Amino acid sequence: MSIEKIIKGIKIIDLHELDDDFSGIKDEKLITLAEKTLDLKFPDDYRFFLQVLGCGDIGGREFYGVIDSDFINSSIPDVVWITLQERFESGLPNNYIVISDTGDGSYVVLNYIECDEDKIMIWTPGINDPNTSFDRYYSDFGTFFYDQIVNLI
Incomplete structure (x- = not known):
């Protein structure tokens, strides 16, 4: 169902001719390399987003x-680069990847481990207590993506 939300979001972008700047289709080998570099497996909905x-x-x-396979000499919006940076500099736990920012110094992070709880959280670097540094945000990536698009129209 979450992948369907991404597809609906893309259709809204096309229907409303929203001004978007996405890098486009990515090869499976690049996505797998990103997973290996981060030592994880992306959830299906986020993997679909990366593919399309x-x-x-x-x-x-x-x-x-x-973006490409040079994860070290990169910058935002490279998920591998920013996640590795935040793991090293701010102690982001290894079960999260940084997928967006909030504009106020916090990040939107995705918990890639299968769980019954919300997978998308708001994370505030610099707060050492995991009970206060993470706030629940969305149940899955597809719903997060879709809602961001819907809020633009």
Whole structure:
């Protein structure tokens, strides 16, 4: 169902001719390399997003993803680069990847481990207590993506 939300979001972008700047289709080998570099497996809905859109922005909302295989000499919106940076500099737990920002110094992060709880959280770097540094945000990536698009029209 979450992948369907991404498809609906893309249809809204096309229907309303929204000004978007996504990098486009990404090869499966690049996505697998990103997973290996981060030592994880992306959830199906986020993997689908990477396959069809890669990364990019629309209406000021940036969605981090994969650009190319140079994860070290990169920058935002490269999900591997920013996640590795935040793991090293701010102690982001290894079960999260950074998928967007909030504009106020916090990040939108995705918990890639299968769980019954919300997978998308708002994370505020610099707060050492995990009970207060993470706030629940969305149940899955597809719903998060769709809602961001709907809020633009």
